[in-house]
Amino acid sequence: MSNKTALIFWGGWQGHEPETCSQVIEKMLVKEGFTVRREEGTRVLAEGDLNLFDLIVPLMTQVQVEKEELQNLIAAVEGGTGLGGFHGAMGDTFRMEPAYQFMVGGQWVAHPGNIVDYRVEIVKPDDPVVTGIGDFDYRSEQYFMHVDPSIKVLATTAFDGAHAPWTRDTVMPVVWKHRYGAARVFYSSLGHVATEFEVPQMREILRRGLIWAAR
Template sequence: MSNPRALIFWGGWEGHEPESCASIVSDMLRTEGMEVTSVEGTDVLLTGDLSSYALIVPMVTQVASDKGAIGRLCDAVRRGTGLGGFHGGMGDAFRDSPPYQFMVGGQWVAHPGDIIDYRVEVAQSEHPITTGINSFDYRSEQYFLHVDPGNDVLATTTFSGEHAPETAGTVMPVVWTRRYGKGRVFYSSLGHQAHELSHPEAREILRRGLVWAADTSNAGS
């Protein structure tokens, strides 16, 4: 039996260090027994059978969408390919594509205060992605997103209002899963730059989430 295949496509805004992050995630997935293809740009979405991948990981911030490419990506996920990713690489990938944002379940809109200290609260302790992980402190951009109320939220953060008074008391999803057709979708807003992928809880949530989205035997239910 062949190993499950994963596709990472990376690029866009360099501030998110997409090449370095892609390398880290590639190693993470290979350790999980996946055969990884990592390519720069989005042209890969226009070629080949995307449904042959168990998992697709977008890692592109602020790139223009191609309607045909997004259509093929959405179709692959709808038919059962997993979609997983983090921060702006997935949550701010295609600002001009409502179909992509509908599939993901949210879209970044702000990070008041830029890099700040905040708390991540685990909302579900029995889900395979978060089981055994306690709430934790984190230093990064605290993402304010427009989110689908149908998401299955696994972790949240509460805005203090210090940097944007209108957000005071807002409880914002940080980690969620959802279904899109037959496909599993996982998203975490953690991971602004490559060094953050060494944060123990953030890294473990990402690892488990990607495996869950790929729907391999190690992912739980």
């Protein structure tokens, strides 16, 4: 068990059920020994020293952020505060902010067909975040993302082209991690709504990833 601290900031588009998902993540981290602060909105990013947190979890989609708030977040991560999250809550948080996307390692751009059945393939089975999990079928939005080629990809999915023929056979990262400054950054594109936490592979990958990312 850890004595680590985490900040969850949530809000934005309600289709991702940000409040409910933030509660799920809070319980998950508390169970792992974290002291968690959970706040609605982005104002918390301008309050106090974010370097005091070992982990920050964005749970927010399609919002605007004040310059000072974003600068504080990026500075904390560069300094070693871990960043971790999932789906559009981290991969489409600040759509107008390339500096944020650079830090995350990718940005959502499409989900052809909306809710579809697809396969998640584990490509780094020796990595502790995904070891022992194995490939699995999943039903959700299959995220098409623009990604940093330097990320360490742990899991991928292949598009069949049924809803966007030009994407056929495109292999897209689903789970990745990388370094940003002194910090560890973790991302999973799984988790459109809170009920997806009932899928054991999705939940376990995210749990391990957040623990890995924490300072």
